[in-house]
Amino acid sequence: MFTLKKIGILTSGGDSQGMNSAIRSVVKTGINNGFEMIGIKRGYKGLMENDFSKLELKDVGDILYRGGTFLQSARSEEFKTEHGQLKAINNLKKAEIDYLVVIGGDGSYRGADALGKRGIKTYGLPGTIDNDIPLTDYTIGFDTTLNVVTDAIGNLRDTMSSHERVSVIEVMGRNAGDIALQAGISSGVDAILIPELEWDITKVSNRLKHGFEEGKTHSIVMVAEGAGKAEDIATLIREHTDLDTRSTVLGHIQRGGTPSAFDRIFTSRMGHEVINLIKQDISGVALGMEKNKITYHTFDEIFKSKDVFDKKLYEIFEDLV
Template identity: 45%
Template sequence: MDRIAVLTSGGDAPGMNAAIRAVVRAAVMFDMQIYGVYRGFHGLIEGDFIEMDASSVGDIIHKGGTILKSSRSEEFKTKEGRMKALSNLEEKGIDGLVVIGGDGTFQGAKELSDMGIKTIGLPGTIDNDLHYTDYTIGFDTAVNTVLEAVTKIRDTSTSHEKATIIEVMGRNCGDIALYAGLAGGAESIIIPEDPISTDHVITKLKAGKARGKQHQIIMLAEGAGQAADLQKILLEKAKMNARITVLGFIQRGGDPTSFDRILASKMGIKAVELLRAGETNKVVGIKNNALFHMDISESLTASRLFDHDMIKMTEILSI
């Protein structure tokens, strides 16, 4: 393994730069040539490569986003697109590839592995929706971004004695809402894995108001509904005019937390070590604070072990 490349694909996540940095510097340490691929799989098809060295990734560990940019490529989903990507990799003499992204990125990595390019995947997504691993790169930062917003929203909610619905990202995974809601003292957390009825939400809101609560926070995961719909229901059923905050892409930005920087660094080095050992079609994850690797196909079909105890904690703490 003499020459490898690294790319980021799909939605960006804080910590991707830390992962790129780790991959590049590990490759340099092991006397490998290392290339960056701009704009993910689209860059593979276009041959948009840049040779990198240790200084190429200086002063980026603390920065959000990805210096290699990211995109989604419909062309790569076709056989013709993948053949173009393979041809460009072979022309550069690239033996191995590290891909950083979510489930769609992993599927693309599997396709390349099947075509003969050794590939290792790193989980980079704020959603934490890759079920094989406890945490994905970017999730901790996103939770802390939401938590900071909750703290500020509570101030104005208290001043006006109103309930606020905060809609957060996560696709069909409610982890951002769950973790930020629990840490932020939300009265209700609505997530797709453990949905609660609007009647239950209303009951809690009324009980809180009856005992003098000056504010109420309802944390809503986007996979469980839309804030505007819930606002309408609360107004119609309980005559409560709740405010809405949809945080949107602010959750993807910002400097990564120390947890994400360290996790990304560990995973980036591990990916290069796996390539050196001749491994392919693998993804790196973390379980019980220890790194491990497994087949990409297995990672994509892993079942979710949802922590229902965290929801129970919310019910206890928000009485």
């Protein structure tokens, strides 16, 4: 008797807008190509705890526009151990799951790779708002986050202008400044501080002071969390300029909201392609987008590569200030 092959899917690490859209694409494409789809709740934690449920078309019918992940996510220290990984593998085999699709960032990819080296056929989709996965131009949720941050800056600009203030805005990006750089350019801010480049508080302060002397009624400094704390930087600017300076940390609001059209289309393309790779029996790979084409690389290739900072884009910003 013919048995449908089963594909498991989970989301791991921090959530990002578009994860639901990615789940929808994988599930719908999988079912329409004859696979049985199994949702795994709460990431690798749920994988170890056997928190599985069959997914039908109706289960993903209205999640395209929803932020977050309806499969939920959780971090697990136990899964990093050999014992935890063997427990997960045993659950996959008991459930007769043949393939595992993991949506998440670097840590999630390393988990998928660990399972792959133990014989599980695994696949990665880049789910992180930080846009810090190598060998892909975009990650799931990054475009939506840019829009969220840009809107927030627009709202802050209104009140900063009313009170002739400097606003220091801290966004996510512990090791990568893509959110700060790109949202900063789209918002016309006056300074961008990112972890990839050294910055000089005297230079930043002089630029802001000069702007007010030339008639500006407000200024905005964008800082990625990996480059410093907004409150500390605001204090330094006040000490150097005597300007009324306030700090704002956008925090987890950056992860929320309905995914942008770009993120919906991007995830739909990747979800469709991962099923094609499964049908070709290609595994141990993660997907992404390069030059508007959906591509894939092995996990080892991604781990050995470095996320390339777009220095040219920063030079463009400097010429626009």
